[in-house]
Amino acid sequence: MGDFSGFENSKQIKVGEEVIDMISEYIEKPWYTFESKEEGVYRMEYSKESIETIEVFEKPKYFFQKSRLIDKTRDLCDKKWIELFYFEKGKTYYINLILKPTLSYGTYTFKIAEHEVPANNYRETAYPFELSEQLEGKIDYVTDMDWFIFTAKETADYKVIYSRAIDEAIYFYEGENKKPEYSLEQKIYLVNDTVCEKYHFEEGKTYYMRIEHIQHRNLGKYIVRFTKEVDDSNSLRNGIMRLMQR
16 A cells, blocks of 8 residues: 555646656655546656656545556657556546655656547447448557447448458457357458458347457557458349340
8 A cells, every 4th residue: 555645735637737846755745636537548657767656546435546557668768657547437546656766856747648538448438430431540558458339231241351460359249249259261361461351240230349459469550441242143143134134
């Protein structure tokens, strides 16, 4: 459990607001409160030279519990630590900045920004889309997961073409089914660094698509697009009928 001395005097901070202040071992640790307006992943940036780390807590009622850290990295200039936290909508979070143990005082900067708000990390927060759309997304931290939801407007087989970076990391589910749907045929690896699989979707049914990060893969952008399979026998039959009508 952390040291909560001084949290009663915590200052409120908003998204996009950058704080510049001084911290010292002789005064109370700086505390900030943040109320999340939307559920999602928020980005905390703070000075690497003077701040050792930050601790983020939520206070549901009578006690503090530590909030969920998703990822920690540095900025490109190696001057700031960047931490990602998943916050729930409407909750108040308490943020404690801790001075480096090798320093007796120092100036620091601190900022909160939206990273993925609202987030689609869960089935319940899946983003809706149409099969006619091309999806472009990004897996940008190690526990990131993208959920999407769509309703099939007709019964058909679809070729699903997606970036090879998410091979073995893309799954389809029908409705509330917890078991993933499986491809109708063996996947094909295409020359443009994409993968093709065939799935069957039925009219009026709701489906979920989940994309996750695989530990040994690099993080990054991905695309997914759907192409409806054409029934060759019907196309041939229709063509013959048109010729006979001439």
